[in-house]
Amino acid sequence: MIVFDGVEKRFGDTVVLSDLSFTVAPAEHVTLIGPSGSGKTTILRLLMCLDSVTRGTIRVAGQELTGDEKRSRQVRRRIGMVFQQFNLFPNMTVRGNLIEAPTRVLGLSKDEANARAVELLDLVGLREKIDEHPSRLSGGQQQRVAIARALAMRPDVLLLDEVTSALDPELVAGVLALLRDIGETTDITILCVTHEMGFARDFSHRVMMFDGGRVIEDAPPERLFTAPEQPRTQEFLKAVLGR
């Protein structure tokens, strides 16, 4: 489904990703962990065509990502992304945020898009907020709307970029429970960047440990969290888990 082949990404002289190759199977849940600046978020941004590779190729469902805007739009239609800072549109209500892309990009009628919005707001438990502006919602509520907005496009792939990092601690559990629910009840391929190791352990089929723009360990969570092979992974988990 997703193939990275010899991908390198540089910003000026800084190498962010170096000779990166991996594949993600359909419906697989892959969590990317590692220290800040190790290139995890860059992978999601490359997949969403928000940045382009310096070298190598990325393919999503057989389509290679190039700098071509038309092709990028076709690929983006299959991918949903949830951002750390929500990125909801403040000039629209919750309903507006949810129906904008389905009507304008997928060509759904307003009634169809509205029905989909209501269904998704039921899923995230915010139906009563449908006509509110995002600024009237708490951070946790905004992030749940952002998840619903990404799902409204019925994506094949969902990218989650530190979706709980900007939330107050007491709001984190609700968002993670929602993501677990989505993971269990859909066959969406999910790539998740997170520092929530408990969530990564429960949610993922695979965990990839990044350091210095490379994958240094790639293993099922039960193995990576209990018996990491690489000293750097052991050091990182010790620091994050406090043991």
Next chain:
Amino acid sequence: MFDNLGLIVSRLSEGLSTTVIAAVGGIALTVVLSLVAGLGMLSPVAVLRGISRTYVEFFRGTSEIVQLFWIFFALPALTGFQIVPLAAAILVLALNHGAYGGEIVRGAVQSVPRAQYEGALALSLSSRDRMLRVILPQALVEMLPPFNNLFIQLLKSTSLLSLVVVTEITFIANSLRAALPVSEQLTVYAVLLLMYLVLSLLITAGMRWLERRAAARLGRTRATPRINSRLHKEQAA
């Protein structure tokens, strides 16, 4: 001093409609030119950026009176084509103020957080929809206060039209001055000042109304400007 107040007000009012037409027409065309120039300066197409930037620098960097004289006196001499005075006045006002407005639009669009652009991009919205549906509505809130200043400036610039014999209120005031004693001249210009003040207050009232509406569309109220949004979120939580 106020013996002829009624007459003075009545005579000046004869030019009021011309001033209002010049100001309203100038403002309408300024908005159009500002948007075209502002968005042109942000275009990915280099030629459009170049044309927009040239327009802004030329009309911002040359004297408004000289521009006015060019349209009224030099252009007809060069082309043999004389524009209707009031239409030419509106054109000059708009060309000049549109150059300043272009920078307001450019700055406001660039002040919208990049995350909003990326959010729209991630939803596959077209570049047109990204701009018209997401970025411009947010930029509008930032544009309105400086546009208020610009429109008031434009209103005051209508007084320059008296130099090219457009019969707006300043032109009539100058005509009255010649026919009245010094004590009455004071009244003429006092009434003239008041007329500009009232018109500018009307512009401000209209713009403040638009500001409130635009802010409400972003879910903001006067009590919860952007700086207090975090506090509001905590209350909502």
